[in-house]
Amino acid sequence: MSHQRIPKRKAAIAAGGVVALGAAAILLPNANASQDAAPEQAAPRTLKAQDASDLASQLAGALGDAFAGSYYDADSRHLVVNVTEDDHQLVVQARSAGAAVREVDNSTAELTSAARTLKSEATVPGTSWAVDPRTNKILVTADSTVTGARWDQVESAVERLGDGMATLKKSAGTFTTFLSGGDAIFGGGARCSAGFNVTAGDGAPAFLTAGHCGVAAAQWSDAQGGAPVGTVDQAVFPGAGDFALVRYDDPATQAPSEVDLGDQTVPIGQAAEATVGQQVFRMGSTTGLSDGQVLGLDATVNYPEGTVTGLIQTNVCAEPGDSGGSLFTQDGLAIGLTSGGSGDCAIGGETFFQPVTTALAAVGATLGAGAGEQGGGAGDASGIGDGSGDAGSGSDDQWQDGHQADGSALTRTH
Structure with a gap:
């Protein structure tokens, strides 16, 4: 390799x-948080990394089980939030808060369960x-x-x-x-x-x-x-x-x-x-x-x-x-x-x-x-x-x- x-x-x-x-x-x-578009069409906010971390923590609580992690896109300076449910309201909520949203397959619960399996079967x-x-x-x-x-x-x-x-x-x-x-x-x-x-x-x-x-x-x-x-x-x-x-x-x-x-x-x-x-x-x-x-x-x-x-x-x-x-x-x-x-x-x-x-x-x-x-x-x-x-x-x-x-x-x- x-x-x-x-x-x-x-x-x-x-x-x-x-x-x-x-x-x-x-x-x-500094972050540029101005938003003029409708919530469902709002562009992601430009954020500092720490502001993105704070926003991720807020959205993790607000989105509940639909939240499947997040990451900071350093090039665009956007917070990207993963969601597992095709729920229009949840997407609008995340976008209106300033995040970019994408739908993914694996939930946080599924990934956590997989990590437990690795602990029991692959701890070498x-x-x-x-x-x-x-x-x-x-x-x-x-x-x-x-x-x-x-x-x-x-x-x-x-x-x-x-x-x-x-x-x-x-x-x-x-x-x-x-x-x-x-x-x-x-x-x-x-x-x-x-x-x-x-x-x-x-x-x-x-x-x-x-x-x-x-x-x-x-x-x-x-x-x-x-x-x-x-x-x-x-x-x-x-x-x-x-x-x-x-x-x-x-x-x-x-x-x-x-x-x-x-x-x-x-x-x-x-x-x-x-x-x-x-x-x-x-x-x-x-x-x-x-x-x-x-x-x-x-x-x-x-x-x-x-x-x-x-x-x-x-x-x-x-x-x-x-x-x-x-x-x-x-x-x-x-x-x-x-x-x-x-x-x-x-x-x-x-x-x-x-x-x-x-x-x-x-x-x-x-x-x-x-x-x-x-x-x-x-x-x-x-x-x-x-x-x-x-x-x-x-x-x-x-x-x-x-x-x-x-x-x-x-x-x-x-």
């Missing part, structure tokens, strides 16, 4: 020292599945280790779901968690990346990272062989997620809600749900900055260590050491934490992320402007960011000139 190289944009990460987390400073264009290491609303099917992926009898098992399970319910593809890589020995944050001989600074439930400064990093070591440092600066408070992996809350050992640590891109930082305002089709950026201590699209939600991944559910599937590249790094949008919304996947930033592949919203709710933390800021003259204490490692050097590690799907220029300030 041929693989296309995934276009990527990288940023060099400041080596040595402790840096704060940060975000890209590019805002998507090296497989994953997630609902793809663009095809109205479940996308099942098997990595290079799934061969022989295990491949036959997965293929048979997909075939038993029936025509038009799922697609099966082979990945050239191997599904692994992206943990490595090296720089960034260090613990127990492993290297990971910090995701987002947060405020713990009791007001203490902390940061989120991957759960498999949290179970690998109890304490983490900002320098290889250095003194610990944070202690794991909670960690989930494998199971219902891949996330950990690490508390800063110094309660006076200043931990601003930012993602650092080297010499550019922009505040992260809030956490948000991912939307299929949405453009996202990933920052990690190994590969720096890369971008791509969300491909699927509520993904199940069968890692060698065990099964993880509820993840975001993307085509953003990542490599060992990027685990725990931040996934965010152009306008500064926190979306996910790097979990694992297959491939690398040379050949591409699949990468899965822990939703930030789910992690925050589970650990009782909050994210936003001023996260982790404490009083008491702590101006010389600063939080870890996923820019605190060695990302390499050379032209590939600098921001490249480019344009996003919305036409805005991607540049770096100096």
